[in-house]
Amino acid sequence: MAVQPVLVWFKHDLRLADHEPLWHACQTGQPVVAAVVVDARLFETTALGFPRMGHIRTRFLFESIRSLAGELAARGGRLIIRYGDPATEIAGLVKSLGIASVYTAGEVAPEEVALLQRLRHVLNPLGAKLTTCHHHTLVRSEDLPWPVAQLPDVFTQFRKEVERACEVRAPLPVPATISFFNTEYPDHTLPAVPPAAEPASHPASVVTYGGGEPEARRRLHEYIWTCDALRTYKETRNGLLGANYSSKFSPALAVGTLSPRTIYHEVKRYEADRIANDSTYWLVFELLWRDYFQFVMQKFGSRVFHSRGLRPAPVVWRRDSVLFEQWRLGHTGVPFVDANMRELLHTGFMSNRGRQNVASYLTKDLHLDWRWGAAWFESQLIDYDVCSNWLNWAYVAGVGNDPREDRYFNIARQAERYDPQGAYVHAWLKN
Ligand SMILES: Cc1cc2nc3c(=O)[nH]c(=O)nc-3n(C[C@H](O)[C@H](O)[C@H](O)COP(=O)(O)OP(=O)(O)OC[C@H]3O[C@@H](n4cnc5c(N)ncnc54)[C@H](O)[C@@H]3O)c2cc1C
Known part of the structure; x- marks a missing residue:
């Protein structure tokens, strides 16, 4: 059999276990090239004046990439680390190394789907195949009892049917042996991440593990x-x-x-x-x-990102940047909101209870555009996920797909109920 290396393109699946692209690439019997491309667009500044991916999130991502590189090195392989436009970078690798097939995770969000389409387009003339695999959910979309286009608009309906009809498949093991393709293809240096000004080791920090x-x-x-x-x-x-x-x-x-x-x-x-x-x-x-x-x-798809969200009628939002800055930096004067926003600012994390409250406050009390809040979470959260973030925001803002949903959180009552002694507010606002 002629040697024709296959490429595994790691994205937000920075692991070896239960990794379908890696698994299928190994099944070909061809030597594997492993690569990751950090998308330069993530380092752009948003119209709101902050980076699309802030430094706490970046640090967690880079730690995870470096850890994956270490795991591959321990198995005699190498992770090629590139920075720039992923379609260009992957096409460059395919061309230089004579790669026959690229294996990567399938996507659902518009920007990510568009990137895959663009890549397919540039790989075609090179004669290389792009195979996308399942990776991100418990249940595979093809195992659902309906086509995704007919997904119920109410979560409970979805859950009950899935619980009744779907099985969660067993995770795949790490391939017992991975035969790597040796290459000197150069790495890029990743952008420098400023040292943590407020370390994630803040005494009240709740995420106790690092990337990898x-x-x-x-x-x-x-x-x-x-x-x-x-x-x-x-x-x-x-x-x-x-x-x-x-x-x-x-x-x-x-x-x-x-x-x-x-x-x-x-x-x-x-x-x-x-x-x-x-x-x-x-x-x-x-x-x-x-x-x-x-x-x-x-x-x-892209309807999720409209100001009206998934609602049929337009929704008018206020655009007051002073109020937004106060919310973003934890200076609204409402202690429960401010404590949560400072936790997010200093650690890149916030509890689910906190997220619901600060999102409700932004959209239902300040009446500011929910997408501003979602963009700030995107920049800050170390657990940022395009679907979970934007759709939870739409849900709390009352512009999601569930027609029954219109949630309002009374912040004072929530604080009384979930922080009765004020210990949480004290932990974040004491200085
Ligand atoms: C405005 C807003 C924005 C959010 N943005 C994100 C985001 O970008 N990324 C993200 O992973 N979650 C997001 N969430 C959902 C939820 O707040 C977090 O998943 C949860 O707080 C993470 O902590 P945990 O892992 O300890 O969760 P646990 O309570 O331990 O839950 C276990 C897992 O279930 C999933 N989960 C729990 N609640 C939700 C939910 N409401 N929606 C989707 N998945 C859920 C998560 O994967 C979580 O890790 C958001 C919620 C709100 C209200």
Whole structure:
């Protein structure tokens, strides 16, 4: 058989386990080239004056990339790290190394889908094939009981049908042997990330692990087994302080150092070994929310990003940059909002309870454009995921696809209920 290397293009799936593109590439029997391209567009400044990807998020991403490079090196391989336009970079690699096939994850969001289309277009004349594989959800879209175009507009309907009709497939193991193609193809130096001015090690920081698959696995084991925190997840999940009120799996899911199927099967193992209760069910329930938003994005595409969201009629939003800056930097004068916004600013994370409150405050009290809030979250969140972020925002702003949904959070009442002693506000506003 003639040697024709195949390329695995890693994106937000920076892991070796349960990695379909890598798995299928290895099945070809051809030597594998592994590459990642950091998209230069992420470093652009938005119209709102902040970078599309802020430095805390960037640091977590780069840690995950470097960790993947280390994992591949430990197996005798190499991760080629490039920076720029991914379609150009991948095409450049294909041309120089005589690559026959590119394996990568499939996408659902418009920008990512457009990039794949562009790449396909440039690969065609080079005679190279682009294969996209499943990677991001618990349930595969082809296993759903409806075509994605007919996805229900209400989550509960989606969940009940999926629970009834779908099985979560077993995660794939790391390929036992990966035969690598040796190449001296140069790496790019990644943009410098400023040292953490306010380290993620802030005393009230709740995400206790760094980028990379081993760290994500460590967290999975710690949360489920060592701390036994899954047992009480349903009761603690609305918390605000500490590592274990919720799983904190979202940063690992966002960069793909952990797959949702891996989490699911670990939950099943825990249920068989220790206890199956409302809490173990609820973690999977939340992962189904995540799936749902991936499919909603696939169904509606770029409509998600309109000011009216998925609503038929236009919605008028205020555009007051002074109010927005106060919200963004945690200076609204409403302590519960400000504490949450400062946690986000300093650590790149905020609890789900916090997110719902600050999003409601921006859209329902200040009446500011929900997309401004979503753009700031995009810049800051280490767990930023295009579908989960933009669709949760649309949902709280009342412009999502669920016709029954119009949520308002009374901030004072929420603070009283979820931070009765003011410990959370104190932790973030004390100085
Ligand atoms: C305005 C707003 C923006 C958000 N932006 C994001 C985002 O960019 N990325 C992101 O992963 N989540 C986002 N969420 C959802 C949710 O807040 C986070 O997933 C959760 O807080 C992450 O913490 P955890 O991993 O400890 O969650 P846990 O409570 O332990 O839940 C386990 C997993 O379930 C999934 N999940 C839980 N709640 C949701 C939800 N509402 N929507 C989708 N998935 C969910 C996540 O993958 C999470 O890791 C957003 C929510 C709101 C209200």
